[in-house]
Amino acid sequence: MLDTPLSEVPLVSMKQQQDDPEAFAAALGGSFERFGFAMVSDHGIDEALIDRAWKTTERFFALPEEEKRRYHVEGGGGARGYTPFKTEIAKGAEHVDLxxxxxxxxxxxxxxxxxxxxxxxxxxxxPEGFRETFTELFAAFDTAGDRLLSAIARHLGLEPDWFDPAVKDGNSVMRLLHYPPIEEDAPNVRAGAHEDINLITLLLGAEEAGLELLDKDGRWLPVKPPQGAMVVNVGDMLQRLTNHVLPSTTHRVVNPPAERRGHSRYSMPFFLHPAPDFLIETLPGCVSEENPNRYPEPITAQQYLHQRLVEIGLIKK
Structure with a gap:
C-alpha cells in the first residue's frame, strides 16, 4: 500500500493518459490508495457547458419552494427529480444535512x-434549457468517468476495458446540489461525514469552500481543486470490489465561517454506478495473506444500493 507523508491531495492531468497511460494510472491509483481522493485536471468537459450548467442550477434552486416541490416524488428515494431541504442524513448521523x-x-x-x-x-x-444542458453534461461526465475507470483498471492489473461491460447502461446519477445560506449556529452541517455508495464520484468544484476528507491520522484535510479541475473519489462499491485496496474515504462539507454564511454553495457530483445486475465480487488480485477477502459473499449493485439508501433515509424500510 502506498503511504506517503503528503498532506495534500495531488493534482493529476488526464493529458498524461494519452501520452503515458501507465504513468497516469499509477499517479491516479497512488492518490486513491493514499487518500481515496484525487484531483484531476484536463478532464475534457467543456468549460462553456460547465458554466451554463452552473447558471442553470442557480436559476432552478432560486425558484419558489412550492414550484420545486412539484417535482418531488414521494417514496421515490430521491432517485429522480427534486429532494427538498433537510431530507438526507449521513449514515449514523443525528442531524439531517443542510x-x-x-x-x-x-x-x-x-x-x-x-x-x-x-x-x-x-x-x-x-429554467429554459434545463433538460438540454444536463443531458449534455451527463454524457460528458459519462465519457470522463469511462476514461478514469480505464486508468483504475490498469492500476489494478486488469485490462483497460475491464469496467466497460460493468458500467454499460449503468445506474449513474448526476446531482445538482444547493447548500443555502446558513442562518444561525446549529448542530447540522451542510453535509455530514459520509462515504459515497458508488464506484467513483466525479465532482465539479464549488466556488465556496467546505469539502474535507478524513485522513488516515484522524485529521480533516481540506480538498480545494484548482480552477477547472475536478475532484474524484472512491466509493464504497469500488472499495468492496477491491477489498479496500482502494479505500472509500469519509468526507464532509462543513459550514462556512461567519463572514461567508450568507452565501449559497453549489456543487455537481456525478455518482458513477455500475449496471443494476453487476455482481460486486472481490477481485482475486486484491486478495492476499496480508489482505484476506473481507467480502466472501458477492452482492448485486442494485441490492447494495437499496441497502445504503435505507441507511441514509432516502428509502423507508
Whole structure:
C-alpha cells in the first residue's frame, strides 16, 4: 500500500493518459490508495457547458419552494427529480444535512431491461434549457468517468476495458446540489461525514469552500481543486470490489465561517454506478495473506444500493 507523508491531495492531468497511460494510472491509483481522493485536471468537459450548467442550477434552486416541490416524488428515494431541504442524513448521523438537490439519471430507451430499477427522468418546466444542458453534461461526465475507470483498471492489473461491460447502461446519477445560506449556529452541517455508495464520484468544484476528507491520522484535510479541475473519489462499491485496496474515504462539507454564511454553495457530483445486475465480487488480485477477502459473499449493485439508501433515509424500510 502506498503511504506517503503528503498532506495534500495531488493534482493529476488526464493529458498524461494519452501520452503515458501507465504513468497516469499509477499517479491516479497512488492518490486513491493514499487518500481515496484525487484531483484531476484536463478532464475534457467543456468549460462553456460547465458554466451554463452552473447558471442553470442557480436559476432552478432560486425558484419558489412550492414550484420545486412539484417535482418531488414521494417514496421515490430521491432517485429522480427534486429532494427538498433537510431530507438526507449521513449514515449514523443525528442531524439531517443542510442541502436540497436534483437528480438526473441515464436516459434509457423504452422497454430497456433496467427500466424497473432506473426510473425515467423528470424535467422541470423552467429554467429554459434545463433538460438540454444536463443531458449534455451527463454524457460528458459519462465519457470522463469511462476514461478514469480505464486508468483504475490498469492500476489494478486488469485490462483497460475491464469496467466497460460493468458500467454499460449503468445506474449513474448526476446531482445538482444547493447548500443555502446558513442562518444561525446549529448542530447540522451542510453535509455530514459520509462515504459515497458508488464506484467513483466525479465532482465539479464549488466556488465556496467546505469539502474535507478524513485522513488516515484522524485529521480533516481540506480538498480545494484548482480552477477547472475536478475532484474524484472512491466509493464504497469500488472499495468492496477491491477489498479496500482502494479505500472509500469519509468526507464532509462543513459550514462556512461567519463572514461567508450568507452565501449559497453549489456543487455537481456525478455518482458513477455500475449496471443494476453487476455482481460486486472481490477481485482475486486484491486478495492476499496480508489482505484476506473481507467480502466472501458477492452482492448485486442494485441490492447494495437499496441497502445504503435505507441507511441514509432516502428509502423507508
Amino acid at each position: 442541502k436540497e438537490f436534483w437528480h438526473v439519471g441515464r436516459e434509457l430507451p423504452e422497454g430497456h431491461k433496467y427500466e424497473p430499477d432506473m426510473p425515467a427522468n423528470i424535467w422541470p418546466d423552467r
